[in-house]
Amino acid sequence: MSNLKNVAQMAGVSIMTVSRVVNDNGYVKDETREKVKKALKQLDYYPNNLGRSLNQNRVNIIAVMAPIIAPLESDPYYTRLLFGIETVLTEYSNDILLSTQRRRATQSRAEYDYFRPYLERKADGVILMGAILSPHDLKLLEERKIPTCVIGDRPESPFIDVVDTKNREAFLVILEKIYEKGHRKIAFGGYEEHNFNIQERFLAYKEFLKEKGLPYRANWVFKSPKMPEYRKMLFNAFRKLEDNPSVLAFSTDAYAIGFMMDAKEAGLQIPLSVSVSGFDGAPVGQFIEPSLTTMMQPLESMGQKAAKLILQRIEDPTRSNEIALFDVDLLMGNSLMDL
C-alpha cells in the first residue's frame, strides 16, 4: 500500500507537497504538481483515512442504528429511510456504518450502545431509527456533544435533531376518511406502549372519537405483546368480541397486513366482514388483495433530511436543534369499504 512517503520519494519532493496536491490546497508550482501527479498515478496512491482522521478527528462515516436488521425484510420502513440517507451521505462523500442495538444486552456498559460507533471514533455522528433513549443516554449525548439525529421519536433535548411524521394530523385524516365512508364503530389496532409514533396515533384516535361523539371502548383497542411472534393474539382477541367494530384502524401497515393474513387463513372476508386501514405506505400493501388503505410516509425524503441534519450538526455540534415534521398522504386501497 503506497503512502505519502513513497510518492514523495518517487517524485523527489517532500510529503507535504504531495499532501497539498492530493488535497488540492495550498500553492504548488504547476511543474511540481505534474511530477507529483505522475507519481501518484504510477503508485496508484489512495489516501489512508486513518492517518487523516487521527488529527482531524473526522472520519467521514455516519453511524445509522436500526433496532435489528430482520424487520427490514418484511417491513421496508427502515430500508426506505436508509435509501434516503444514503443518497445524501454519498453526495457529501460520507459512508454509512450500519449497526444494530443488539449488543446492548451483552455489554457491560449497556446504555452506551447507541453511541458506541461514535465513542470508538468509527463514526462522526449517529442517526437513530426506532430508538428509545433513556435519560442516561440523553445525559451522555449532551455531555459529550455527540451529534445525533433521531427519526421517529421525539426525545427532549436541545441537542438532538428530529425527523418525524405529523402523526396526529395524518391519523385524523385517515379516520376522517373512514368516517366519511359511513363507519361509526371504529377500533384501534396495533397499540404499543413505548412507541412514540404509535402513541401519537392512538391519541389522535381518542381525540377523534371524542370530537365525533363516539364512545371509547377499551376492548376495541388491540395490541400484540410482541410482533411478529404473538401476532395471532391480536386476531384471537378480535374474534372473541361480541360486538364487532366495522373497521380496524391499525397503527402501522405491519399490523394491518398481519391481521389480514390471519383473517384470510381463518376464512374471514376483508373488507366484507370488517374493513381495515394501515399507516406507513409499505409497498407490499399495494401487492396484496384487497390492497391496503393507508397513509404514505415520505420515508425517502425523511431519510434525506436526517442525513442533512446530522452533517450540519457535525459541523456545529452546539447549534440549536431542528424538528422536521413531514406530511403524509392518504393512499386509498380496497381494504376500506363503504357502509
Add this chain to the structure above:
Amino acid sequence: MSNLKNVAQMAGVSIMTVSRVVNDNGYVKDETREKVKKALKQLDYYPNNLGRSLNQNRVNIIAVMAPIIAPLESDPYYTRLLFGIETVLTEYSNDILLSTQRRRATQSRAEYDYFRPYLERKADGVILMGAILSPHDLKLLEERKIPTCVIGDRPESPFIDVVDTKNREAFLVILEKIYEKGHRKIAFGGYEEHNFNIQERFLAYKEFLKEKGLPYRANWVFKSPKMPEYRKMLFNAFRKLEDNPSVLAFSTDAYAIGFMMDAKEAGLQIPLSVSVSGFDGAPVGQFIEPSLTTMMQPLESMGQKAAKLILQRIEDPTRSNEIALFDVDLLMGNSLMDL
C-alpha cells in the same frame, strides 16, 4: 474525549499500563489494575479505534457493497443477506460499512469503486453483492490482496471466496415440478445477459427442454431491458404471442411478481390463463394472490457464510479460496396450476 494519557495521569501510571489493562494482555499487578480501572471508569474512557487501527492496520469494519439501496425496498434479497452478514460480524465485534457502487460513474478511477472503502482503509475487507467484476477489478484485487467475498457471482480468481446458490439444480427442480403438473409449453421469463445467476438458470432451462424433448423457442424467452422501468415490455411481448405457453418460469421473483401485477391490471387471470413460477423466495410472494410458486434461497445462511469467509480471509489473505454453494427449497404456491 478522554484518552490513554488522561487515564494514565489520573491513575499515576504510564499509558502502557493503561493500554494493558484496557486490552487485558500482559502482566499488571492487581493493585495497579484496580487503580487503572477506577480511572477508566471515572473518565468514562473509550478506546479510540483510529490510533489502534493506524498501527495494527485493522479497523474491524467490513464493507458490504450493494448495487443500490433502492431495490432493497421491493426485493428484500439483499436485506436478507445483510441480516445474515450482520449476525456473524456482530458476534466478532466487526461493524458493517454499507455502501453502493453508485460513485463509480462519477469518479475518474472508475474501476476501483468496489474497493474504495478498503483502499481508504475504512474497511478490512469487502463483501460484494450483485457485483460484476471486470478483469481490471480482478487484477487490482489480486495485486493488492484485497480480502473479497462475492455473493451471487462466480469470478475466476484464486483469491476470491464465493457464496452462491446451486442455480442449475434448483431450477431443474422447479421445472420438474412444472412438468409434473402437466405443463409442456414452458416459457422462460426475466432473461438477463450479464447476470451469472440468471444465466445459469437459463442454461438449466435449455438443458431441461432438451432432456424432455421439448422444442426451444426463442420468442418464449422474455427479457426486459431494464427493470423496473421497462417492465411492461415483457408483458407486452407476452401478449403479442400467437402461440401462448401454459406457464412462465421466471428467473427471479421480482420478474414473476411484476408480470403478475401487469397481468392483473390487464384483466388476465393467473394461473387460469397462464401459470407462473419465480425464484428467490421473497416474502412478498406469499402475500400476493395467487401466492407464488418459487424456490426459497437460504439467504440468511448465505450471508452468514459470507461473513465467516471474509473474516477468515482477512486473517490469511493468501489462503486458497472457498466456493460455498447452497441448496434451495421448493415453495409451492397457487400461481402454478395443474393442467
Add this chain to the structure above:
DNA sequence: CTGAAAGCGCTAACAG
C-alpha cells in the same frame, strides 16, 4: 512556493 517538525491515540518491541 516548499519543507521540517510536531503531534493526533494507540501498540509493538525492548529495557529495566
Add this chain to the structure above:
DNA sequence: CTGTTAGCGCTTTCAG
C-alpha cells in the same frame, strides 16, 4: 510487573 521509545499516515503550523 512497568515504563520508554518509536512509529503507524496524515495534517497543522511555522520557517524558509
